[in-house]
Amino acid sequence: MAEFPQALTRFPVTVDIVALTVRDDALNVLLITRRIEPFRGRLALPGGFVLAGEGLGEAAIRELAEETGVEQVPGHLEQLQSYGPRGRDPRGDVLTVAHLLLAPNFPVLSAGSDAEHAAWYPVGYVLDGDAELAFDHARILVDAVERARSKLEYSPLGAAFCGDEFTIAQLRAVYEAVWGTRLDPRNFHRKATGNPGFLEDTGRMTVGDAGRPAALFRLAAEARPAAGEPVRAVLNPPLMRPYS
């Protein structure tokens, strides 16, 4: 019976989740306030240690549910990148597998005072302001935002920020918030609705809003996550961000 070599180094492994959403036309990230050392009192990405017999995705979902108090976390989860194990944590070597969640704006339960408090923070405020994140989480956040930006170009996952049904204007607001640019409503409308395999008209319309009612769309069937199946989540042609 084959066994691992005795002298084998083993590492604690964590998952960290960069959960992004769009609130008030700005990109927001879910952060917790750390209640324990190290970095006690600092803002940090939600996450935690991977348990024995757990997969990476499972661990990410479990941690996210635990720290937000939300049972079924909505949105699209994917692996981002791994960092470490060296020089990330003053307690020693730790490998972390960062994940990216693109989610609609879901409410986070305010946990009691003894638990870690999770809340949405504008990404611009977090990165530019003086709210220094714990560990190497600022770097992870930067990588995650860049990944999200390019995901919007090449995949239909911008829709993951919206609910099940959304208007073209809502989708455009997502693109504008994530890319940090303004987009021409007419050209965006043409490209989004004209892209085969991206959107599907529900036939229904918004009611009660100001202005002309808008048609409600959902992700096209081929772009929707199927159970177990890997989504062929490719936008063709891509919706490129303006390059100046």
Added chain:
Amino acid sequence: MAEFPQALTRFPVTVDIVALTVRDDALNVLLITRRIEPFRGRLALPGGFVLAGEGLGEAAIRELAEETGVEQVPGHLEQLQSYGPRGRDPRGDVLTVAHLLLAPNFPVLSAGSDAEHAAWYPVGYVLDGDAELAFDHARILVDAVERARSKLEYSPLGAAFCGDEFTIAQLRAVYEAVWGTRLDPRNFHRKATGNPGFLEDTGRMTVGDAGRPAALFRLAAEARPAAGEPVRAVLNPPLMRPYS
């Protein structure tokens, strides 16, 4: 002094490297023949355990050097994705951080009979043939090839498969091998040379080959890997593979 919790689960962590190159107009992958259980005798990706105090990239480079007998492995190395820790290895939970190397066709030293033998294998043969890879390495290889394919669209890294200087035709052969399609030489030439920040004319020409001599190019300065700096490796406009 903060310490890790006592009950913390620790995992062995490995790096696996999918080293790709183009040989005889076909995409090839570097594989070793395993000399130990489990999967003794099977083909597998090069890789091995991350040692204490080692970073992920360092470990990947060290393993690659050890298993190929090449001191300075050429090409572009980047992290691919992590897999695990559950259900990958009959010996128990192992997390692996897969890496992708895009390299020119470098010769692999044939190791002695007691060491693991590394060699290039055509990807098509490996995935379609009955050479079943060890562990979950077939899946990792599939992911790596897909990553390489899209890298060629959005980044100048196709040049990583060539040497320092290369002709447009050599670069095109890389694209054709990786994408598995034929490309029109004239249109490819126009797009490659017309892309700002991609190629730089060396002023020199090939000699001795059949046909008209070709101009030699190298990666443009802004696309070349600088020491320590992250390369702004983005191709604008992208060189999209034909979509049928």
Added chain:
DNA sequence: GGAATTATTGTCAAGATGACGATAAGTATT
């Protein structure tokens, strides 16, 4: 020297893009 081979420059129609005008269909205001 002529044939074969490969590189490179053009041409042209079709498709995609960015800027912006015009119209449609609601709500808010008077």
Added chain:
DNA sequence: AATACTTATCGTCATCTTGACAATAATTCC
């Protein structure tokens, strides 16, 4: 109810990009 306002949607047009393919250039091969 009429008017103003707001937002959605459709259209136009010049420009850029793309794919298909003709033509020419500069070598080696025979």
